[in-house]
Amino acid sequence: xxxxHPRHTLLVAVxxxxxxxxxxxxxxxxxLKPQFNPAWLxxxxxxxxxxxxxxxxxxxxxxxxGVARALVRATQHAAWTLPGYRxxxxxxxxxxxxxxxxxxxxxxxxxxxxxxxxxxxHFELEMLPPNDEPATSATTGAxxxxxxxxxxxxxxxxxxxxxxxx
Numbered sequence: 001x002x003x004x005h006p007r008h009t010l011l012v013a014v015x016x017x018x019x020x021x022x023x024x025x026x027x028x029x030x031x032l033k034p035q036f037n038p039a040w041l042x043x044x045x046x047x048x049x050x051x052x053x054x055x056x057x058x059x060x061x062x063x064x065x066g067v068a069r070a071l072v073r074a075t076q077h078a079a080w081t082l083p084g085y086r087x088x089x090x091x092x093x094x095x096x097x098x099x100x101x102x103x104x105x106x107x108x109x110x111x112x113x114x115x116x117x118x119x120x121x122h123f124e125l126e127m128l129p130p131n132d133e134p135a136t137s138a139t140t141g142a143x144x145x146x147x148x149x150x151x152x153x154x155x156x157x158x159x160x161x162x163x164x165x166x
Contacts, residue, residue, distance in 0.1 A: 009078050025072055027078060050089055051088045052088075053072070053079075088124065088126070092120060107124060
């Protein structure tokens, strides 16, 4: 399954008060499908060296509070530590509310294919070393951690403390 792969990761943000999952972000390895993308773009993303940012979601009630930014930053750190990755890439549907604005601010646009076969915007993000400054967030009462519920939290800070699960 998805998380049985040693280079796949899923991060989960949980509301400390309710235990509700309020956000997710993940990494899976792989390139782009040639039937939906230009050849030059498929060639750019070696399936063995590309970490794809996937499953980025924030609960509607928590949007605009820094949850997605914290999860994406934690994912950038995780991609750095996983063996073999050289690039962190994602594609997003520009029709998804807020997606284009969010990703344009957070990442580098590589290709706008909204009118092409994929209908997507293709971005890249930096992979960040773990000793880089920690993810920060305007959220309060949220913890970022493993899907298993073992979600560590720095009590001195209201920002989620990024961790990962494989």
